[in-house]
Amino acid sequence: NNLMLEIRGLVVEYRTEDETVQAVNDINLWIEKGKSLGLVGETGAGKTTAALSILNLLPETTGVIVDGTITLDGEAIIRKNRDGKSVSAMTDSDMQKIRGDKVAMIFQDPMTALNPIFTVGYQIAEAVKLHQKCSNKQAEKKAEEMLELVGIPASRKDEYPHQFSGGMKQRVVIAMALACNPVLLIADEPTTALDVTVQAQVLEMIKGLSEKLGTSVLMITHDLGIIAEMCDEVSVMYAGAIVEHGTLEDVFDRTRHPYTRGLFNSLPNIQNRTARLKPIRGLMPDPSNLPMGCAFADRCDYATEKCRGEKPRKQWLTDSHFVACHLYEDGRDEDRL
Ligand code: SF4
Numbered sequence: 160n161n162l163m164l165e166i167r168g169l170v171v172e173y174r175t176e177d178e179t180v181q182a183v184n185d186i187n188l189w190i191e192k193g194k195s196l197g198l199v200g201e202t203g204a205g206k207t208t209a210a211l212s213i214l215n216l217l218p219e220t221t222g223v224i225v226d227g228t229i230t231l232d233g234e235a236i237i238r239k240n241r242d243g244k245s246v247s248a249m250t251d252s253d254m255q256k257i258r259g260d261k262v263a264m265i266f267q268d269p270m271t272a273l274n275p276i277f278t279v280g281y282q283i284a285e286a287v288k289l290h291q292k293c294s295n296k297q298a299e300k301k302a303e304e305m306l307e308l309v310g311i312p313a314s315r316k317d318e319y320p321h322q323f324s325g326g327m328k329q330r331v332v333i334a335m336a337l338a339c340n341p342v343l344l345i346a347d348e349p350t351t352a353l354d355v356t357v358q359a360q361v362l363e364m365i366k367g368l369s370e371k372l373g374t375s376v377l378m379i380t381h382d383l384g385i386i387a388e389m390c391d392e393v394s395v396m397y398a399g400a401i402v403e404h405g406t407l408e409d410v411f412d413r414t415r416h417p418y419t420r421g422l423f424n425s426l427p428n429i430q431n432r433t434a435r436l437k438p439i440r441g442l443m444p445d446p447s448n449l450p451m452g453c454a455f456a457d458r459c460d461y462a463t464e465k466c467r468g469e470k471p472r473k474q475w476l477t478d479s480h481f482v483a484c485h486l487y488e489d490g491r492d493e494d495r496l
Contacts, residue, residue: 164188164230164232164343164377165228166212166229169226169227171205171222178447179447181447181449182208182222184205185400186400186401193370194375194376196393197386199382199386199393202381204396207347210264213262213377214264231257231342259290260341262341263339264346267349268352273328274320279319281316286338301338305338308334308337309364309368311334326357329350340372344376344377345377346377351382366388378390383411392479393410397455398443398454399446403419403480404480415480416483417459422439442458452471453466453467
């Protein structure tokens with residue numbers, strides 16, 4: 160088995176007294192060892208919910224994995240029990256170990272991971288010690304190495320987070336995340352808060368380091384430009400479902416789903432630099448009240464009666480490329496947009 164991460168049939172709900180919202184609706188995702196998958200879609204599509212499920216980090220009282228299995232490096236870490244309540248295939252302490260040792264997560268705001276009252280060197284060393292048996296000295300040395308690796312002079316180890324710029328802070332977080340040699344790095348909009356040049360540097364660094372260390376990457380973003388730079392494969396998520404998946408070339412050069420096409424048209428600089436930007440009209444449907452048919456129908460230029468009445472099923476067009484859209488029901492891999 161060459162898969163580092165495999166998610167099958169994942170269904171996640173948020174439950175409050177008043178309503179149940181299906182945030183993730185039966186998705187499959189997989190990442191090969193050493194490869195990177197981009198999960199792209201608008202805010203609210205369910206990307207972060209899917210990622211948090213991997214580590215069983217959903218909000219405790221409201222987020223529920225209703226169905227599905229998640230396998231990491233051949234080992235089931237989440238398996239839904241019949242009662243739909245107890246979802247972890249592991250004890251809390253095993254899960255805790257997985258979180259630090261095998262999977263690391265980077266968020267948009269570096270300060271969610273950094274503590275303002277400790278020096279950066281101390282924080283990286285603590286992360287190392289938490290997950291590896293080593294002496295204080297060894298942990299400090301590793302912290303210095305990691306700082307250098309992310310392009311920060313080790314001499315700055317005794318400085319505090321506020322002494323670093325946003326981009327530098329995110330580098331520290333990456334150093335901390337990779338210090339424990341995780342097999343999977345989940346990066347959730349890691350550069351959204353940074354300005355464009357710093358963004359490019361940080362992405363370049365994540366890419367270089369993950370290649371060097373052989374880490375698989377799940378890159379979550381609303382930005383197809385980032386996917387183009389970083390990823391081997393792409394899953395496009397809309398209203399809790401994966402609507403298109405393929406290699407980078409499949410999705411960029413042979414775009415099939417109207418929503419994916421819409422994402423490209425709403426972005427500058429990709430595919431056609433001279434074209435006018437054309438945002439996708441309308442809004443994603445309320446996840447607590449999804450339409451009966453295709454969730455994209457109200458925004459889609461190709462929608463038919465059938466689209467409004469019946470959910471499109473996943474259709475593989477080639478060995479590597481699938482789409483969930485009635486336009487491709489015959490399974491032919493043709494440009495129909
Ligand atoms: Fe558009 Fe219909 Fe395809 Fe949905 S199924 S994306 S409404 S053409």
